[in-house]
Amino acid sequence: AQKVTQAQTEISVVEKEDVTLDCVYETRDTTYYLFWYKQPPSGELVFLIRRNSFDEQNEISGRYSWNFQKSTSSFNFTITASQVVDSAVYFCALSEPNAGNMLTFGGGTRLMVKP
Amino acid sequence: KAGVTQTPRYLIKTRGQQVTLSCSPISGHRSVSWYQQTPGQGLQFLFEYFSETQRNKGNFPGRFSGRQFSNSRSEMNVSTLELGDSALYLCASSLTVGQGEAFFGQGTRLTVV
Numbered sequence: 001a002q003k004v005t006q007a008q009t010e011i012s013v014v015e016k017e018d019v020t021l022d023c024v025y026e027t028r029d030t031t032y033y034l035f036w037y038k039q040p041p042s043g044e045l046v047f048l049i050r051r052n053s054f055d056e057q058n059e060i061s062g063r064y065s066w067n068f069q070k071s072t073s074s075f076n077f078t079i080t081a082s083q084v085v086d087s088a089v090y091f092c093a094l095s096e097p098n099a100g101n102m103l104t105f106g107g108g109t110r111l112m113v114k115p
Numbered sequence: 116k117a118g119v120t121q122t123p124r125y126l127i128k129t130r131g132q133q134v135t136l137s138c139s140p141i142s143g144h145r146s147v148s149w150y151q152q153t154p155g156q157g158l159q160f161l162f163e164y165f166s167e168t169q170r171n172k173g174n175f176p177g178r179f180s181g182r183q184f185s186n187s188r189s190e191m192n193v194s195t196l197e198l199g200d201s202a203l204y205l206c207a208s209s210l211t212v213g214q215g216e217a218f219f220g221q222g223t224r225l226t227v228v
Contacts, residue, residue, distance in 0.1 A: 044222065050216050103207075
């Protein structure tokens with residue numbers, strides 16, 4: 001069965017610091033997708049990125065970057081030069097094509113960026 | 116284009132009552148999934164509908180049910196409400212099945228008293 005672990009429940013940083021959110025996953029499938037979502041206080045889950053299991057290239061989008069390592073089953077998320085608006089709960093998730101669109105979520109990491 | 120719309124946003128019900136929540140997916144999306152979010156259990160998958168058929172179901176009791184209409188709109192129903200059903204219920208919209216990419220609505224916050 002699939003499982004996603006986000007060991008950091010809460011992280012507090014000062015604005016402009018870099019921060020990395022960890023995500024470790026378990027799956028028996030060779031084909032799967034990994035995601036990161038952001039949940040601001042409004043409650044909506046905002047899609048940040050999807051990565052398939054065959055693409056281990058790291059990705060950068062502005063201040064966000066993702067490091068996918070199959071060897072350690074990790075998909076970590078780094079925010080560079082954090083801002084107060086980055087404060088939210090971040091979720092890592094996994095899906096397997098044979099399970100439709102079902103997402104298995106980690107427990108989430110609450111990020112607090114202080115001015 | 117419009118995002119995922121969930122109604123109502125907030126709901127207060129009494130134990131033993133039933134409730135129906137609604138979700139309108141992004142135009143053109145045919146898959147709708149539902150999730151329950153609680154502080155204790157986190158985000159848990161309830162069920163997924165595609166082309167009016169339930170494709171997948173999470174580990175929830177039969178009191179939780181859903182359906183999808185021909186226009187892809189979906190409803191979920193919870194009967195005989197319990198205090199533990201208090202949660203944020205999130206709906207996710209996907210274009211098709213098997214790619215996993217999902218876009219979420221703002222959720223319905225249900226409080227059972």
